[in-house]
Amino acid sequence: MNKLLRSMAFVAALTTGGSLAVSAVAADGYEKDPVAGVRHVPRPIHHEPQGEKCVAPTSEMRRNHMEKILHQRDQTMHQGIRTAQYSLKNCVDCHADPKTGSVLGKEGFCESCHRYAAVQIDCFSCHSAQRDAKAETAPARALTAAPRNHGTDSAKGNKP
Amino acid sequence: MSLDRRQFIAIGGAAVAGMTLAPGLRLMELAEARSPEESVTTLQRWGLLIDTTKCATGCTSCVDACHTENGVQSHNRPATDPQWIRKVTLKDKQTGYVQNLPLMCQHCEHPPCVDVCPTGASFKRADGIVLVDRHICIGCRYCMMACPYKARSFVHEDTTGQKPHAPRGKGCVESCTLCVHKIDKGENTTACAEACRKEGHNAIIFGDLKDPKSEISKRLAAQASQQLRPDLKLNNGVRYQGL
Numbered sequence: 001m002n003k004l005l006r007s008m009a010f011v012a013a014l015t016t017g018g019s020l021a022v023s024a025v026a027a028d029g030y031e032k033d034p035v036a037g038v039r040h041v042p043r044p045i046h047h048e049p050q051g052e053k054c055v056a057p058t059s060e061m062r063r064n065h066m067e068k069i070l071h072q073r074d075q076t077m078h079q080g081i082r083t084a085q086y087s088l089k090n091c092v093d094c095h096a097d098p099k100t101g102s103v104l105g106k107e108g109f110c111e112s113c114h115r116y117a118a119v120q121i122d123c124f125s126c127h128s129a130q131r132d133a134k135a136e137t138a139p140a141r142a143l144t145a146a147p148r149n150h151g152t153d154s155a156k157g158n159k160p
Numbered sequence: 161m162s163l164d165r166r167q168f169i170a171i172g173g174a175a176v177a178g179m180t181l182a183p184g185l186r187l188m189e190l191a192e193a194r195s196p197e198e199s200v201t202t203l204q205r206w207g208l209l210i211d212t213t214k215c216a217t218g219c220t221s222c223v224d225a226c227h228t229e230n231g232v233q234s235h236n237r238p239a240t241d242p243q244w245i246r247k248v249t250l251k252d253k254q255t256g257y258v259q260n261l262p263l264m265c266q267h268c269e270h271p272p273c274v275d276v277c278p279t280g281a282s283f284k285r286a287d288g289i290v291l292v293d294r295h296i297c298i299g300c301r302y303c304m305m306a307c308p309y310k311a312r313s314f315v316h317e318d319t320t321g322q323k324p325h326a327p328r329g330k331g332c333v334e335s336c337t338l339c340v341h342k343i344d345k346g347e348n349t350t351a352c353a354e355a356c357r358k359e360g361h362n363a364i365i366f367g368d369l370k371d372p373k374s375e376i377s378k379r380l381a382a383q384a385s386q387q388l389r390p391d392l393k394l395n396n397g398v399r400y401q402g403l
Binding site for chain 1: 346
C-alpha cells in the first residue's frame with residue numbers, strides 16, 4: 001500500500017513538473033485571461049470589415065464559411081454563376097486589411113484566425129489575397145482587437 | 161367583301177412578316193445577357209474569328225493584352241513560361257509568302273483535353289468555353305499532350321500578382337479562358353479582340369456563333385473561313401480567314 005502511494009505521488013510529481021515546464025516554455029507567447037485566470041493563445045487581431053454587414057450571421061460564417069465558399073466555387077467555375085454572396089472575391093474585398101489591402105499577414109483577417117485555429121488556408125496559393133483595386137475606395141475603419149466574444153466559443157467548449 | 165390581287169398580296173405579305181417576326185423576337189430574348197445567378201446554357205456558343213490578312217507582322221498587342229488581363233507573368237524563361245496566346249508565323253517555302261496569326265485554345269466542341277483528363281478538371285462549359293478547374297487539376301499534363309494546338313501551359317513556378325478575376329497557381333495546367341470573367345459580366349468581348357480593335361487592325365472578332373445576328377455569324381455565313389486541323393473534326397470555336 002505504502003509502495004503504491006509512493007508511486008502515485010511520483011507520477012503526480014512528474015505530471016506537475018511536466019506541465020510546469022510546458023507553461024514556462026510557452027509563457028512568452030501566451031496571453032493571460034483576466035477572468036478565468038488561465039493562459040490562452042493570443043486572440044486573433046484583425047481589422048473591422050468595410051461593408052455594412054456580412055452575408056450571413058457571424059456565428060454561421062465562423063463555422064461554415066468554408067462550405068459556402070466551396071459551394072459557390074463549383075457553381076462559378078462550371079456554371080458561370082458569379083453572385084457576390086459567398087464569393088471569395090467578395091470576402092476579400094470587405095475583409096482586407098486597409099493598410100496592406102490583403103487578408104493575409106499577421107493582422108490579415110483570414111491568416112490571423114487560421115493561425116489561431118492552426119488550419120492551413122490553400123485558397124491564396126492561386127487566388128489573389130488583395131482587395132480588388134476598384135473596391136479600395138470604400139472607407140476603411142480603424143484597427144481594433146477582435147471582439148471579446150470572439151473566443152467565448154472556444155473558452156466554453158474546445159479550449160485551445 | 162372581295163379582295164383584288166394587290167390587296168391579297170399585301171395582306172399575305174403582312175401575315176408572313178408577322179410570322180417571321182415572332183421567332184425573331186424570341187431569338188432576341190435568348191440572346192439577352194443572363195443575370196449573375198443564372199447558369200450558362202447551350203443557347204450560346206462563344207467563339208472567335210481571326211482574319212490573318214489583317215494580322216500585322218511584329219504586332220503583339222493581343223498577346224500583351226491577354227497576359228496583362230489575366231495576370232500571366234513571364235520569368236524570362238521562354239521554354240517554361242506559360243502562354244495563353246502566341247503569335248505564329250507561317251511561311252510558304254515555295255513563294256516566300258509570310259502570314260501571321262494569333263493562336264490560342266480553339267475551344268473545340270469535342271475537346272481532346274477533356275477526353276483525356278483523369279480527374280475531370282478539364283471541362284467544357286455549356287456555352288462552349290473549354291476551361292481547367294484548378295481546384296481539381298493534379299498537374300498531370302495529359303491535356304497538354306492531347307491538344308493538337310499546343311494551347312495549354314503548365315505553371316512551373318510560384319505565381320504572384322494574380323488578378324482577382326483570374327486565379328492561377330503553380331502545379332496546374334492553364335490556357336485561354338476566352339476571358340470568361342468578361343463574358344459572365346456581360347461585356348461580350350475578350351482582351352485580345354479589344355486590343356486588336358484598339359490597334360486598328362480588327363483582325364479578331366469575338367461573338368456568339370449561335371446567334372445569327374452577331375457580327376461573327378454574319379461574317380462566317382458570308383465569307384470563307386476554316387478551322388485549324390479540320391481533319392480532326394473537333395469543330396473549333398475559333399475560326400480563321402485568309403489562311
